[in-house]
Amino acid sequence: MIGLDFFIDNYGLLLGALFVFVGLMSFVYALGTMHEKGHRLEYYLMLLLIVGSGVGVAFSYNILLIFVFWEVSTFAAWRAVAYYRRAPEIEASTWTFLINFIAASILLVGILMIYNDNGTFSIFDISTVSETAALFVLVGIMTKSVTVPFHVWLAPAYGAIPTALGGSLAGVAENIGVILFLRLFTLSGHGTPAFMEMVAWLAVVSSIVGGGVALRSNKLRNMLAFSTISQVGFVLLAFAVGGLYGVVGGILYILAHALAKSGLFYGVGLIEDVTGEDDLTNMSCMFRLSPVLTLGMALLAGSLVGFFPLIGFFSKLAVIVSAVGHSPYLGIGAIASAVVTLLYITRFYHEVFFGDKCDIAKSRYKRPSNAAVAVVFMLALLSLILGVMFYEPLGFLIAGGQ
């Protein structure tokens, strides 16, 4: 019934490699920044649990096993958010845990319903998924892969989590839900057309709502959290629409978003550490801090927006092709969300790195850690290399679908 049911395909391989890489970067970042903070053992354990559960989900074909990894990831996220153990962090971690746990229970009900109908947990052997079971599973997926209206835990979690762990939360843990969606509904084709249509529209609405909130967020981490909500909507949209463009585009989007968002998270955390500020209206002219950081963040932001020499371009293009192929209205929604992304990212980047208050005292800024800047730049560089050589991941994924 449940064993270590693993298999390897190109999709899982790419995602697994991505998660390990993001985890590695998080590790390096922590080496550079975490030395003065206590109980580091817990930190490294949680990092390994988050990355390990992500890799596990990417490779397993047993939905009960996926559920186990899911819960491991929830547990790790809970401990990670409460890392500093002050009152706001504990409250945030309670939110994270409770909402995720309740949603996971609903997911479990859905999984058991599927088992009842089919007598198996193996994704390859499941023959039908009833509408009710699909809805139960969807609640779990939407909570884990933060989608409106189940997104409320993310913003407090991002605000509380240590930077180094936040990068892997953004890059790994949030993708588990959409991977289950890909395996269970998109690739196996168990979702009814009406269900998939509904999910697609939910994803578009969630994406626009997330982006719209990010437009007005002054707290840097809050902005990143709602940006994540907005970007995961693209992935869910792609998987809900399906087809070659949808599947490949969605996975590429996970790749682009994980690299960009964890990089931006590290960059933001670095700026917060150095300046002691977390509000973008209070900072300007950060380009003086470090040109490498400025360039790296520009590339990461460009990848998130979807400009060409970065991997974000092709993933966004493929998602939009798939959406328009399904219905032009979905395509318009996706483009609207992309425009909102452009707007909040330019706002963020300009307020932080250029802005008009360059006279803020520089003397109190600490020197940014070289290892941390290097991590941001590595992620940016990888986005750039993958973007220029986009045919490599693209070909790899297309081959995986045949």
Added chain:
Amino acid sequence: MGEISAIFYVILLPIAIGLLGFVINRLRTELDFVAFLVALILSIRIFVATRTGIISYNLASMFGIDFRFYADSLAGLVVLFNAIFAILIWFYSLRFMSKKPGERTYHMYLTITLAAANGVVLSGNLIFLLIFWNVLVFALYGMLLIGKTDSTFAARKALTIIGIADYAMMLGIVLLLVRAGTANFPVEPRVLLADPWLIASYVLIVVGALAKAGAMPLHSWIPEAAKSVPASTMAYLPASLDKLLGIYLLMRVSYFIFDISGVTSVRIVLMVIGSVTIIAAVMMAMVQKEAMRLLSFHAVSQVGYMILGIGTGIPVGIAGGMFHMINNTIYKTCLFLSAGSVEYRARATELDRLGGLGVKMPLTMLSFIVAAFAISGVPPFNGFYSKWMVYQGVVELGDQISFWPVFLIAAMFGSVLTLASFLKMIHSLFLGERPRELDKVREARFEMVVPTLILAAACILFGVFAQAIPLKHLILPALSFPVSGIGFWTPALATILMIGGLLIGLLVYLLGTAMKPRRARVFIGGEVMEEEAARITGPNFYSSVHTVDMLEKTYSFGEGGAFDFYNYLKGATGALGVLLRDVVDKLITTLYRVIGEIIQNLGRLTSALHTGELYGYIGWIFLGGIIILLMLVF
């Protein structure tokens, strides 16, 4: 096979050498020279090859997209001019940008922009084109960041506007890909605007093209940037390459991909955009008090003629629009570079701080005046001829659209106002009395004078020999259809030239006297007034149009940013953000909190039942027993 490698190298080489030059700063000038020269040679080679045939090469097909190169005579023409402007402006920037902050990155962006522009023109698939188009956005953004400190605002504005237009274009291209099954071009037969989504696709791609070219209402970053970025950046992007690429794309989608001849309404919309752009931008230009800003509004205004010409759908009008594109890039680049030379020497661009520089900078003045007359459509300079062709196109439209005179009047009136505003500028820069602090100004450097003179010479050459050189060898071969009716006015050419000669004579006469302003001592209360205070400066020319009844309101709106698409965008996104953050998101969060409260209160209720007193628990036991009994009975 040779042409195909030329296509590869004309794209790859500038990027590679540009990056190398950025890294090895000591050899940058030499490396850049090699890059631009080789690009020019390769461009000439492509141009020559496309005279006789079409180059087409499929790089790879992936994902249903053909990454293919395609060069016909239209592409050859634009590639050639890309390379010419790049090398001229690079040569100018050698001195102009030297020792300025950001010089190193500026030169890198010059090469990257050239490469990406070549990529746009030489690609044969709209998605492939979109890739290069995106690189251009990046390079534009980076280039605008180099300048005075407030250039970052202009860069952000440009990125936002161009970025949104890019997304519109992406959606349009994807719609075409999905509906028509291919994004390759040219398509035979051309795609008819048969269903609403195909019309949407055409319109969206055109939005991308027009934003690049800088048509209203997507123009507002150009005047904004003009205040703070170097003149050579303005000459390179909004004045030359952006125009070439935007109009190139407009031509491609209108006459090589879609078939818009059957849909009059689309063409009328294009022509209306063209006419409004001509008039509105030139009206704004007239009242500007700063040289670069004034020129930048003309850069917007002139796009109107190209769009108007292409929008007519009449062969002579289209040819006129294309010819105007080439002419405009020549004289507008010349104007920006000459004004940049003035700025370089006088260290000011505000019109009231300049004046009387004609004696000090005669060559710069010469090139500026030639280009100014060309842009105003004075014969025999090149702007006259292309505008004339556009007018002819509009007139020929008579059998299709009854209100064609509106467009004609708009175009001609715009021409008059252009001349008026350039008279103001010529006066403020080169004539009149010189402020005392400019007495030590000298002629601009050799590297800066040469490009402006070359461009001024081209203005004359392309005007006097319009039919023999540019039309015969450049424009007409680039069009896929025969053009008739250009020769309509040839018999009168001699007359025009004579009138032109007279005008020049008059001009020389005027300059002779105007350069030596008549001086009279001014007395105030019996005392000699200080000369500087009584200097007559240029900026207040036509300031009375400000006070004309209807226009007064319009101008005050315009200066308040009422015609700026970006301001509305900011307002709209602000409202959207407030709605989503403070209403939608807050509601959802409150809902969660309320559920949490309810659960907590339920918990309190049940814990309140546990009083800890024995009698209470005994009472509960009895109550439970009764309920069980009742259940057993019923």
